[in-house]
Every structure is written in structure tokens, then in C-alpha cells.
Amino acid sequence: xxxxxxxxxxxxxxxxxxxxxxxxxxxxxxxxxxxxxxxxxxxxxxxxxxxxxxxxxxxxxxxxxxxxxxxxxxxxxxxxxxxxxxxxxxxxxxxxxxxxxxxxxxxxxxxxxxxxxxxxxxxxxxxxxxxxxxxxxxxxxxxxxxxxxxxxxxxxxxxxxxxxxxxxxxxxxxxxxxxxxxxxxxxxxxxxxxxxxxxxxxxxxxxxxxxxxxxxxxxxxxxxxxxxxxxxxxxxxxxxxxxxxxxxxxxxxxxxxxxxxxxxxxxxxxxxxxxxxxxxxxxxxxxxxxxxxxxxxxxxxxxxxxxxxxxxxxxxxxxxxxxxxxxxxxxxxxxxxxxxxxxxxxxxxxxxxxxxxxxxxxxxxxxxxxxxxxxxxxxxxxxxxxxxxxxxxxxxxxxxxxxxxxxxxxxxxxxxxxxxxxxxxxxxxxxxxxxxxxxxxxxxxxxxxxxxxxxxxxxxxxxxxxxxxxxxxxxxxxxxx
Amino acid sequence: xxxxxxxxxxxxxxxxxxxxxxxxxxxxxxxxxxxxxxxxxxxxxxxxxxxxxxxxxxxxxxxxxxxxxxxxxxxxxxxxxxxxxxxxxxxxxxxxxxxxxxxxxxxxxxxxxxxxxxxxxxxxxxxxxxxxxxxxxxxxxxxxxxxxxxxxxxxxxxxxxxxxxxxxxxxxxxxxxxxxxxxxxxxxxxxxxxxxxxxxxxxxxxxxxxxxxxxxxxxxxxxxxxxxxxxxxxxxxxxxxxxxxxxxxxxxxxxxxxxxxxxxxxxxxxxxxxxxxxxxxxxxxxxxxxxxxxxxxxxxxxxxxxxxxxxxxxxxxxxxxxxxxxxxxxxxxxxxxxxxxxx
Numbered sequence: 001x002x003x004x005x006x007x008x009x010x011x012x013x014x015x016x017x018x019x020x021x022x023x024x025x026x027x028x029x030x031x032x033x034x035x036x037x038x039x040x041x042x043x044x045x046x047x048x049x050x051x052x053x054x055x056x057x058x059x060x061x062x063x064x065x066x067x068x069x070x071x072x073x074x075x076x077x078x079x080x081x082x083x084x085x086x087x088x089x090x091x092x093x094x095x096x097x098x099x100x101x102x103x104x105x106x107x108x109x110x111x112x113x114x115x116x117x118x119x120x121x122x123x124x125x126x127x128x129x130x131x132x133x134x135x136x137x138x139x140x141x142x143x144x145x146x147x148x149x150x151x152x153x154x155x156x157x158x159x160x161x162x163x164x165x166x167x168x169x170x171x172x173x174x175x176x177x178x179x180x181x182x183x184x185x186x187x188x189x190x191x192x193x194x195x196x197x198x199x200x201x202x203x204x205x206x207x208x209x210x211x212x213x214x215x216x217x218x219x220x221x222x223x224x225x226x227x228x229x230x231x232x233x234x235x236x237x238x239x240x241x242x243x244x245x246x247x248x249x250x251x252x253x254x255x256x257x258x259x260x261x262x263x264x265x266x267x268x269x270x271x272x273x274x275x276x277x278x279x280x281x282x283x284x285x286x287x288x289x290x291x292x293x294x295x296x297x298x299x300x301x302x303x304x305x306x307x308x309x310x311x312x313x314x315x316x317x318x319x320x321x322x323x324x325x326x327x328x329x330x331x332x333x334x335x336x337x338x339x340x341x342x343x344x345x346x347x348x349x350x351x352x353x354x355x356x357x358x359x360x361x362x363x364x365x366x367x368x369x370x371x372x373x374x375x376x377x378x379x380x381x382x383x384x385x386x387x388x389x390x391x392x393x394x395x396x397x398x399x400x401x402x403x404x405x406x407x408x409x410x411x412x413x414x415x416x417x418x419x420x421x422x423x424x425x426x427x428x429x430x431x432x433x434x435x436x437x438x439x440x441x442x443x444x445x446x447x448x449x450x451x452x453x454x455x456x457x458x459x460x461x462x463x464x465x466x467x468x469x470x471x472x473x474x475x476x477x478x479x480x481x
Numbered sequence: 482x483x484x485x486x487x488x489x490x491x492x493x494x495x496x497x498x499x500x501x502x503x504x505x506x507x508x509x510x511x512x513x514x515x516x517x518x519x520x521x522x523x524x525x526x527x528x529x530x531x532x533x534x535x536x537x538x539x540x541x542x543x544x545x546x547x548x549x550x551x552x553x554x555x556x557x558x559x560x561x562x563x564x565x566x567x568x569x570x571x572x573x574x575x576x577x578x579x580x581x582x583x584x585x586x587x588x589x590x591x592x593x594x595x596x597x598x599x600x601x602x603x604x605x606x607x608x609x610x611x612x613x614x615x616x617x618x619x620x621x622x623x624x625x626x627x628x629x630x631x632x633x634x635x636x637x638x639x640x641x642x643x644x645x646x647x648x649x650x651x652x653x654x655x656x657x658x659x660x661x662x663x664x665x666x667x668x669x670x671x672x673x674x675x676x677x678x679x680x681x682x683x684x685x686x687x688x689x690x691x692x693x694x695x696x697x698x699x700x701x702x703x704x705x706x707x708x709x710x711x712x713x714x715x716x717x718x719x720x721x722x723x724x725x726x727x728x729x730x731x732x733x734x735x736x737x738x739x740x741x742x743x744x745x746x747x748x749x750x751x752x753x754x755x756x757x758x759x760x761x762x763x764x765x766x767x768x769x770x771x772x773x774x775x776x777x778x779x780x781x782x783x784x785x786x787x788x789x790x791x792x793x794x795x796x797x798x799x800x801x802x803x804x805x806x807x808x809x810x811x812x813x814x815x816x817x818x819x820x821x822x823x824x
Contacts, residue, residue, distance in 0.1 A: 060559070061555070061595075061599075064555070065627075065658060069657045071657075128820045130785070130820055132778035199657070200656060200658055201656040201658065202656065203656075203686065401483035401484045401487060402483060404483070405483050405487045408486075409490060412490055415494050415497050416497075418501065419497060422501050431505040434502055438502075
């Protein structure tokens with residue numbers, strides 16, 4: 001190759017880069033504006049929804065108004081190797097304030113003594129339970145009950161994973177509403193009464209209801225109950241608290257209002273039992289069985305042309321322990337992302353398909369842009385924009401100004417979520433905890449969001465390479481009173 | 482331009498944060514006062530319940546805090562009955578609290594109006610009835626429904642057809658909590674409920690709730706309309722009517738329940754099994770025995786449960802099915818016998 005040819009090639013490359021720099025810059029700007037517009041829409045819709053129907057501060061009026069018409073609920077609590085905590089968790093469930101409920105604990109082939117400690121603590125006896133194995137699950141080895149705790153049923157089954165355990169629970173349950181939860185999560189005493197409201201107020205159309213998940217790190221727990229709400233001093237837990245507020249108080253409320261809610265957290269969701277059976281129960285072979293079930297419900301009802309509702313109730317609260325190490329949090333986030341991708345591609349025929357209405361256009365469109373393409377675009381942006389700067393194609397002033405706008409907007413959105421929490425729910429105990437959360441809302445923009453994107457990219461990679469399994473979720477344990 | 486936007490955004494975020502924190506500090510301060518006042522009001526109510534009287538002086542400082550007084554009163558009324566409740570209400574009337582409630586029922590936010598309407602149920606009278614009737618015509622489904630319940634609680638008559646028409650006009654959702662209202666109505670005005678139930682132009686969910694209310698009313702005059710609806714077009718109405726007939730436990734419904742046991746819809750067949758068990762109709766044991774082999778598990782299960790509830794003849798049929806029935810019948814029968822400790 002001659003010197004002239006090399007010169008010509010370099011010139012062409014410089015021209016191409018210059019042209020693409022402009023296109024990429026515009027793409028980044030437009031996608032940033034679009035994403036922020038969605039956040040603003042979520043904030044406005046959520047604010048209006050919460051203001052229109054402020055949740056009662058206490059559950060006393062709810063009990064007075066709804067206790068008589070509240071349908072029976074079966075709480076399904078899958079337990080795998082939960083020996084240290086399962087008894088306390090079940091005791092707290094037994095103390096829930098709800099007129100008519102049963103607790104179905106499913107021992108999913110635990111390798112430890114989960115069943116033994118339950119048997120001992122509640123004086124369980126093996127019983128016969130007439131049930132139909134309509135939802136596919138591993139063999140049920142035994143059903144146990146206690147004379148002194150008529151609300152409690154324990155199912156012992158061969159290991160099959162969370163979806164399999166929940167299917168066993170759905171089979172054994174007899175109540176018309178089933179509530180999925182994690183054995184190590186803590187439901188607020190009035191959570192069921194608050195969450196069941198849409199089933200009472202609109203019984204014909206409501207098929208599923210999701211409750212809010214909140215971070216228990218920093219709270220004081222006594223006998224499986226949050227007795228004092230607090231915020232964690234661990235930075236990761238604090239950042240997740242802000243993240244959860246944004247996700248649950250803004251995003252889910254808004255999607256619920258739009259009739260396009262595609263996820264109800266597996267830690268706390270209520271479903272019509274028959275509806276779950278109609279879609280074949282929880283799906284095996286996915287780490288996102290919660291999202292998968294909700295999407296299957298949407299699909300079924302849309303295909304049948306039925307009028308239905310899948311609703312989110314922000315004031316029904318379940319507390320959970322957030323990971324406090326980067327390693328565990330990273331695994332969790334990659335798994336969640338993998339689950340979202342699995343569901344998206346399993347139901348890809350719904351994307352922009354008019355038959356599925358706003359679920360196909362709005363909800364699946366959002367998953368496509370935010371979960372499927374989003375992490376890749378964001379990563380490309382992080383790589384190319386500095387590269388353009390170093391090659392002189394982007395001015396430092398522009399780069400700084402753009403970064404400043406992005407960060408400030410991120411902070412504004414998080415403060416908006418805190419404002420919703422503060423004006424409508426007000427769960428945090430004092431101004432100090434609010435100030436801490438605001439600090440976290442600022443800090444999360446510098447590093448945490450970017451790392452999160454890396455975890456999501458890892459989730460994409462795991463999805464593409466067909467990685468299986470959940471990874472280890474090590475829990476530190478709640479802070480006891 | 483971008484920098485300008487960033488600075489504006491930063492200033493907005495900072496101001497928002499400061500405002501929220503300041504509002505919280507003020508709120509916390511007020512909340513401490515509110516809790517103390519609420520406690521003081523409850524103490525005054527407790528004093529008003531005592532036969533020796535007293536407590537009114539303690540209540541006067543709170544006479545402008547109607548919302549707090551109503552909230553405290555509703556909590557107290559939830560747990561107080563008999564003479565103490567009557568003394569409390571009489572003393573509160575003397576205090577003028579019923580008039581305060583009448584004002585609160587038409588003013589302020591939805592939460593406080595709703596609480597006032599609920600509390601008015603404890604203060605029967607012409608003014609209360611008039612105020613509650615006015616509330617039944619106002620916007621807000623929850624408010625209207627609460628007003629209807631309060632009207633029924635004070636013994637006032639409610640025009641069911643107007644209520645339903647108003648709900649239809651306003652496109653209110655047919656809340657399941659209407660069942661309570663309908664049950665109260667069926668208790669006092671069973672004829673109106675039966676007439677409304679007979680209307681096929683009403684939404685199915687309303688007719689289902691009315692059927693449930695009629696079933697609990699114990700009023701046999703609704704037997705004809707329920708029997709007719711048990712053969713209607715909608716499976717949900719058929720099932721609800723059959724369940725109601727079962728709860729009424731009248732032997733005249735036997736042919737209807739027998740027909741329901743072979744209905745084409747599994748929900749109706751299951752309802753029929755439940756109803757036969759509820760009504761104690763041992764003459765229909767052969768129908769239940771056939772249902773033990775139904776294609777749908779829920780029907781088989783309900784048939785077995787019904788047989789177990791029918792006493793010795795039913796148990797005997799279950800034992801027979803467990804030994805000599807087909808696979809499904811034998812399985813459900815034997816499991817039911819074991820589960821109920823009858824094996």
C-alpha cells in the first residue's frame with residue numbers, strides 16, 4: 001500500500017467517524033430524552049393515581065369496610081433450605097390481619113432440616129389432602145397440618161425450583177385467591193387486606209394484584225415483623241432503597257394505571273387461583289417465573305378478548321432483605337435481567353402485535369427498548385463518547401454539559417419518587433432518613449447506575465449463552481430487636 | 482443551553498429536597514400533637530361511657546377537630562356495644578357531635594366525608610336520614626355506598642332499583658362490597674331484592690351478589706325467582722342461584738338442585754354439589770355419587786365433601802365409592818374419608 005493510499009484511507013476514516021459521531025451523538029440525545037420522557041410520564045401518572053385515591057393511614061377503616069366481603073386467600077410460601085428462619089417467618093404469617101386465609105408452606109426438597117423444625121415448632125402431623133395436580137410439579141411426598149394451627153398446611157415435595165413449588169402450592173390450595181411470596185420475606189400485618197382491595201372492588205375483572213417490595217435492611221425486626229422502619233447505613237442497601245422506590249412507587253403504579261403492568265414481584269403477588277391454572281401454572285425453565293406468569297395472563301385474556309385488570313397496590317407492603325455485597329447484588333441483577341429477556345423472547349409474538357393492545361405496544365415496547373436494547377446502547381454510549389472526545393470529535397464542554405444534564409435529571413426523578421413516598425405513604429421514620437435517601441439519590445448516578453448496566457449486560461450474555469440456575473443468594477439476616 | 486438546563490435542574494432538585502425535608506420536620510412535630518390529642522379524645526369518650534357521666538369538659542377543647550373526633554369515634558364504636566355505646570352516643574348528641582357530622586359529611590376531602598357518613602350510622606334521626614339520602618346522589622362510588630349502608634343501619638328504607646340505576650348511570654364498578662349492602666337489604670327488604678334479582682337486564686355480577694344475599698336472608702319468598710334463574714342462560718347466575726337455594730335449605734328446591742347436578746357447565750355442577758350438602762338433601766345422594774366420577778376435579782371434590790356432610794348415609798355412599806367406584810371416584814372418596822377422619 002502506498003503512502004498516498006494510506007493517507008486517503010485515514011482521511012476517509014476520519015470523515016466516517018466525524019459523520020458517525022454526529023449520528024451517535026443525536027442517537028444518544030434522542031434515546032436519553034425518550035427515556036427521561038417516560039420517567040416524567042411515570043412520575044406524573046403515579047402522582048395523579050396516588051393523589052386520586054390516597055391509601056388509608058391505618059387498616060382499621062379497611063377492615064370495617066371490607067372484612068365481610070374479603071375472599072379467602074391461600075398464602076404460598078416456598079421454602080428451600082430455610083431452617084434458620086422458617087419458623088419465625090411462619091409465625092409472623094400466622095399473625096397477619098386478614099379475615100380468612102391459609103398458609104401453605106412448600107418445602108421444596110430442602111437439604112437441611114426445614115421440615116423437621118416446622119414439624120417440631122407447630123406439632124405437625126401427616127395428613128391426607130384431597131387435591132388435583134392440575135399445575136405441573138414434582139411429586140408431593142407428604143402434606144402436614146397441625147390441630148392447634150388450622151390455618152397452616154406444610155407440603156413436602158421433591159425439589160423442583162420456585163415455580164415448581166408454587167405450582168404444588170396452587171394445587172394444594174383451595175382458596176379462590178393465591179398469594180405468592182418468599183418464605184424469607186416479611187408481609188406487613190395489613191398487607192393482604194390492602195392488596196385484596198381490587199379483588200373486592202372489581203371482582204369480575206381483577207385477575208392479579210401486585211404489592212410493593214421494600215428494603216428491610218436498617219429496619220428493626222421482632223418475631224418476623226418490622227417494628228421500626230429505618231434506612232440502612234450500608235451504601236448498597238441505601239442505593240437499592242431509592243431504586244425500589246423508583247421502581248415500585250413510580251414505574252409500577254404508572255404501568256398499572258396504563259393497563260400494561262407486566263411484572264408482579266414473586267415476593268408478593270395475589271392471583272385468582274383459577275386464572276393461574278388456566279395458563280398452566282407457573283412456567284418451569286425460567287428464572288423470571290413471576291414476570292412469565294403475568295405475561296401469560298395478559299396473553300390469555302387478550303386472546304380471549306376478555307375485559308380484565310392486572311393491578312399494582314403500592315400501599316400493600318412486603319419487606320425483603322437486600323444484598324449488601326456487590327457480588328451477590330450483581331448476580332441478582334443479572335438473573336433478573338435474564339428472566340426479563342427469557343419472557344420477552346418466549347412471548348415475542350406479542351411485540352407490537354395489535355391483538356395484544358397496549359400490552360404488545362406499550363409494555364413489550366418498553367421491555368424491548370429498556371431491557372433488550374437499552375443496556376447495549378448505554379454501553380456503546382459509555383465507550384464511544386469518551387472515544388470521540390479523545391479523538392477530538394467531541395468538545396469537552398459539550399460532553400460535560402450533557403453529562404451534567406443526564407445526572408441532574410436522574411437525581412430529579414429519584415427525588416420525585418421520594419416526594420411521592422413522602423406525600424402519599426410516608427413510611428420512613430424521620431427527616432434524617434429522608435436526607436440519607438436524598439444523598440443516595442445523588443450518589444447513585446456516579447458509578448452505581450453504570451455498574452448496574454454492566455450487570456444487565458452480563459444477564460444478556462447469560463441469556464445468549466443459555467446459562468441456567470439462580471446462583472447463590474446469601475442472606476445476612478434481618479436486624480433483630 | 483445544556484449547562485443552563487443542568488443548573489435549573491440542579492436548583493429544582495435541591496429546592497425540592499429542602500422542601501421535603503422541611504415539610505417532614507413540620508409534619509413530625511404536628512404528628513406528635515395529633516397523637517396526644519387523639520388519645521385525649523379517646524379518654525373523653527371512655528369517660529362519656531361511664532354511668533356517672535363526665536367527659537364532655539375534656540371534649541370541648543377538641544370541638545373544632547371534627548376529623549380527629551370522627552376517626553377516634555369509629556375506632557371506639559368498633560369495639561363498644563350495649564349500654565356503654567348508648568351512653569356515649571347520647572352524650573355526643575348532647576355535645577352536638579351529630580350536627581358536626583352532618584356538616585363534615587358534605588364538606589372537605591373524600592376521606593373525612595366518608596368517615597363522617599360511616600359515623601352517622603350511629604346517630605339515627607330525620608336530619609341524618611336526609612343527609613345520607615343526599616349523599617347517595619353525590620359523586621364518588623365509595624361515598625354513595627357508605628351512605629346506603631348507613632341508611633340501612635339506621636333502619637331507613639332504601640330504594641334498590643334507584644340505587645342500581647344510579648350506579649349504572651354513573652358507571653360505578655360493581656364492587657364485591659355491595660354484597661354486604663345487599664345482605665342488609667335482603668334482611669330488611671327481601672321482596673325488593675328478589676324483584677331486583679329477577680331483572681335480567683341487570684349485570685350478571687349484580688345478580689350474583691343479589692342471589693348470595695337472598696340465600697343468606699332465609700326468606701322463602703325468593704324461592705321461585707331463584708329456581709327460575711337456576712335454569713337461566715348465564716352459568717354464573719345459575720351457579721349463584723343454586724348456591725343460594727342450598728343455603729335456604731328448602732326441600733322444594735330439590736328438583737332444581739338435581740338438574741344442576743347434571744348441568745353442562747362445571748361451575749354449576751360444583752355449585753349444585755355444595756348446595757345439596759348445605760340443604761342436607763339425602764335424597765340426592767345418588768346424584769352426588771354420579772358426580773364423584775365427573776371429568777372436573779373440583780366437581781368430584783365438592784361432591785365428596787357434600788356426601789361427607791350428609792351424615793351416615795353420605796358417608797356410606799363414600800365408602801361404597803371408595804371400594805367399588807371407578808378410579809377417579811374411588812380416589813376422591815377415599816381421600817375425603819381419610820381427610821375427614823371417617824375411614
